[in-house]
Amino acid sequence: MDQPTPLPEGLSAGDFTRALERFRAILGPDNVVVEPERVAPYKKIMIPVDEERLAPAGALMPKTTEQVQAIMTVCNQYRIPVWPISTGRNFGYGSAAPASRGQMVLDLRRMNRIIEVDPELCTALVEAGVTYQQLADYIKQHDLPLWLDTPMPAPVASPVGNTLDRGVGYTPYGEHFLFQCGMEVVMPDGQLLRTGMGSIPNSNTWQVFKWGYGPYLDGLFTQSNFGVVTKMGFWLMPKPPAYKPFVVRYPRQQDIAKAIDTIRPLRIAQIIPNAGTVSNGLWEVAVLEKREDVFDQDGQIPDGLVRELIAKHNVGAWNVYAALYGTPEQIAVNWKIVTQAFAASGGEVLTEEDMTHGDPLFQYRKDMMSGTMSMREFGLYNWRGGGGSTWFAPVSQSRGSETIKQMALAKDILRDFGFDYIALFIIGWRDMHHIVDILYDRSDSAQRQKAYDCYKELLEQFSRRGYAVYRTNLAFMDQVADIYGPVKKSVNQRLKRALDPNGIIAPGKSGIHIQEHRNRP
């Protein structure tokens, strides 16, 4: 039986009705969503908690910045919390749902204007609801020599949403927040802030100079709840004259150390300039296979079977996907350096020419490392089936000995809970994002509980050893804020109280509340 749509916490039904009338006057009746069946898509989650725990009271769908400002006025008057989303495709971290029951989703997908793309300066300014697909279509339609950098669910996701959650892609512009330049933010009191050079009248430098004057504020609006970002500028990569993707396959699990120690100096020196990936063999297999077809038992899939599967699919125990970019001459020089380094470490270096029959795993990495969208990696969601996925994403030094430690620890904990170690490392300049996908069947309540417990145990065991995640899902935001310590938490809380005294924007995001709060089951 479906539960009724909840009211915002502490609000009477009468006040909610009056607030809805105000919202309808601002947005038009069709853009104020409270009917249970229309609210239902905002409740869809993949993370391992009961969706009713995160059920929103409804959704508001503004079209303009002025409407967002007007919404803030009503929210302050009635103390209604709103949870801003651009498109809400934050799949392994919580999708579109808010951090607690009874918030109104502020769905910005109708704010979908591409305001400017400058092909000479290689910059873009877009509204919050613009998708990567829209931008790709625009670039293609105008035949611009530019590349996007896109995350895995790119066609349905947005540059603003991904950047604000500090997501990553796979080209040399893969660290998205690094390439962000200028924001327009509706503050909780309705004021409109433009960061960087954006507050200068008649300025044409908003999208070319990040810092402006005085304290740099843009970071305050990422992974936070201090304002609603309605526009964002960012840099686009000029299409390079040449591009050479490659894969390096290592045969043994322990070879992750050799792989990382080989990549590190090449990445720091920018010989390998992109945010490539190092995926384990089971990740490769899981993109292509269903678990029930290869292992019909509970418990972690045994190492011996993993070896058989990676042999069957002709992949490595670890697989480095990276690329070279530039002129053919530049690539030729760097290719010698790269092949010598990886060959000396025992890796097998392969390029597209070596893939005689076409390799779907190589092809989708080739696409993604050149900013071409591919949803092939969604195949992971078929490994277990049942629509359950949560990403555990600790940061590691880019050092082989560290990645070995993290791999062993994660694998042991996952084994205790019966889950497979399906992981990759995203190659940063000096760090690795260690991405572990806990795949489970949401229709199986026992498995869902195990996935929750497993994530909790991973957080605790990793933090005891000095490791923490760079991003987390809705159910664990308070715990991760605790891991980052009381002073950081207190500073965030003081900022929140100063900027948003009524706590109307996304209470609980990244563990930030206006008062001490525990959002735990």
Next chain:
Amino acid sequence: MTGPADGLPRRAILKGIYAAGGMAAAGALAGFTPLSAFAAPAGRLTLLLGGSPHDEAFLTGARAIAPVEPLTPPLLSARDLGRFLDEQAHRRASGQHLIGLLDDASFIVFQEILHARRARFLVTGHHARQHRFTSLAQSRGMAAALAAGLARQGLGYRITEKSFGIINETASAPPPASPASCHDWASITAAHLARLAAGNWRTGTVGAFQQVGRAGGQGALVSFVAEL
């Protein structure tokens, strides 16, 4: 999943070329598939199939109720599926129905695109270790109907259904019989979904149903009727 132009998978492209001919075929070959080619002829239901081993049974079940036009992309392209839905919505009066059986991954993409276009599901069924339906007022009773069909085949099952806006479970008419050609969960489900899409569904009881016994393999699939 897709070719260099992020086009529709080959089988669908070939189907489009075959159906449309002329300029449409030229467009498809150039990488710009004319999606009007994929609209079902009047009086037929459009069926989206994800390439699972249960596709054939699903198709059999739907065909037992109404003429259908199957589309069989192996893993859906977000761009082309979006265009397809737009095309369908543009060409038809609102209320156009799509029936589908997709793997989990494809369904995640499909539901996001559908939601972005403000279309809705009349019913969804998640088929893994158990069957879980989510229904609206006009589609209630899918779980009971599937349970009745599987019981007649002597198969085991665990089936649940939740329905929006339901206050109390109410007794209703017995679930409709499955067509004689339907022998497993996929074909029985498809027949009932086709009844719903064709406007011939009799709503029934919402509840949970369980019978011990041999259960056919279900994979990890999602069935649905979407209304554009």
